[in-house]
Amino acid sequence: MANIREIAKVAGVSVATVSRVLNGYPYVKEEKRKAVWEAVEKLNYTKNINAVHLAKGKTSIVGVVLPYVNHPYFGAIVEGISREALRYGYHLLLFQTNYEVQKELEALEMLRMKQVDGLIICSRIVSWDVIDVYKDDGPIVLCEDVKGRDVLSVYINHYEAFLFAMKYLMNKGHRKIGYCIGRTTGTNSKAREAAYYDALRNIHESPRKEWIFDHCLYIEDGKRVVNEWLALPEKPTALLVSSDQVAAGIVLWGRREGINIPEDLAVFSFDNHPIAEALEITTMDLPLSLMGTKAFRMIYQCLETGKIAKKSEKLDARLIERSSV
Amino acid sequence: MANIREIAKVAGVSVATVSRVLNGYPYVKEEKRKAVWEAVEKLNYTKNINAVHLAKGKTSIVGVVLPYVNHPYFGAIVEGISREALRYGYHLLLFQTNYEVQKELEALEMLRMKQVDGLIICSRIVSWDVIDVYKDDGPIVLCEDVKGRDVLSVYINHYEAFLFAMKYLMNKGHRKIGYCIGRTTGTNSKAREAAYYDALRNIHESPRKEWIFDHCLYIEDGKRVVNEWLALPEKPTALLVSSDQVAAGIVLWGRREGINIPEDLAVFSFDNHPIAEALEITTMDLPLSLMGTKAFRMIYQCLETGKIAKKSEKLDARLIERSSV
């Protein structure tokens, strides 16, 4: 494969001139410019981008850290990141972690090694001190409330959203409310949990362990929830479900079991995916794609200007009222 | 940021020795080995991976080309690729193309520029001659039937799967069969179309344009199909739907419109996503994740051994019989 030196030789110019032509810099005589392009054509030359990366000290690649690539929640975020990255000529390196510390560390190491210029962490399990170690190696944006810590972040106000949903259910007369969540660890989950407990406290209800369903991520998890709900001696009359996917599962398997929604069981969900519309599930619209877009922009701005306009941005959810409550 | 030379200086050895230690090569006195690690620790050193890439002429990155990151079909493929890539220490660079030629070209260019060692093209729009141009720049695996062309491929036998489904519907007495597809261009779509036409010809039915629904990708497209179906003067009694997402939309909006499934309209779908189980949709299980895994392995084998065991692999679909037909 030809390199810039060969081009220089064939075109009868210096490598510096070739580089100038290749990168569209001024101050090159039209004649030489042409000679260079001809040589490029003739030798079927292309830049070796690794050499560019090394020389420039940057890659125009942003790393995306997420537990599962194949979940609509993260799919929506990645979509938002991807769209914006495309606009600015950046590429995306995917780090699927399955919430394994090792994998997350690897992504952070890649930032240090300059494999990526910046990192967007959609969800994590590593502790703050670990992230702190890497924060001088490049911009890191987290999709969670970092509560004043010295890292960039764009996040959805899950506390408010959950609280809002709880109040909505209470206004409809519900007092016995359970909830379904993907995992109980993690900032976002904690925020939701806090809202749940706070809301219950307000009406002097004490939370019950058996009304909290963990590991709810996919449609099929709704089946499990329905079965467990059916087996409950005392049942909640409403369920707050952190994902439309799971809510859809609950509604669908619930129907098959003859459960009337919302009469027997009200379902209030989050995300506002198309499936929620199709099933007429009341949900909170979460601006996931927007969050991805904003996360990328933060990285981008940091990279290009070195400045940070806003260190942290909070995004609000929006009620989509349908008939599952 | 410290580099290998500084480490050498601090440790009192040569850069070659540092490199040996860093890469775990033998023939280094334990004492020097220790000195190197201490220097690494002291200077908080990390390799610059771009320099490694340049020196080695490879990146251990595989590019993944797909139209939409946020669709379950492609999500499943990426998941399979990702899982396998993780095992072998490879990383994934995502190219979301939206089926724009420009974007696909960019990915191919990245192969030439050695940004990626290989490319997995999940779906494409560029023509064969374009791909031919790049095939000497690194292994390219396509997820479609390449029909003897000189490229690697792993693909699902869509023709057989569609034909099988058509026969299944016919056995159930259907003769008026429509179909829904994501796009009408593309090898996979053409294979499905061919099966559809061939099957109709077998029973001496001529295809009708108004029974073919294009641009069906997401749940919400099912709504459109239902509305169009309702408006049809003469309606098909069965629909072959190329995606569970769309089938789910059809079933759900169909129910809301009072359509009985399968009595008024039978729905036969593809993918076997959890949503199909939840809605009791008869579908063909497509080994998407497996296809991704195999695609990666092909690239990997090609890269590591330089040899190709199998140039092309065909994967079969499997009937999942439920009650929508």
Add this chain to the structure above:
DNA sequence: TTGTAGGCGTTATCAA
């Protein structure tokens, strides 16, 4: 077992 030196392919600085 260790070190020297050249190579990987660009970019960027500086002098002409």
Add this chain to the structure above:
DNA sequence: TTGATAACGCCTACAA
């Protein structure tokens, strides 16, 4: 406008 040449940071013969 142009060209030399020194980075960029690591790998790897080859020699010792």
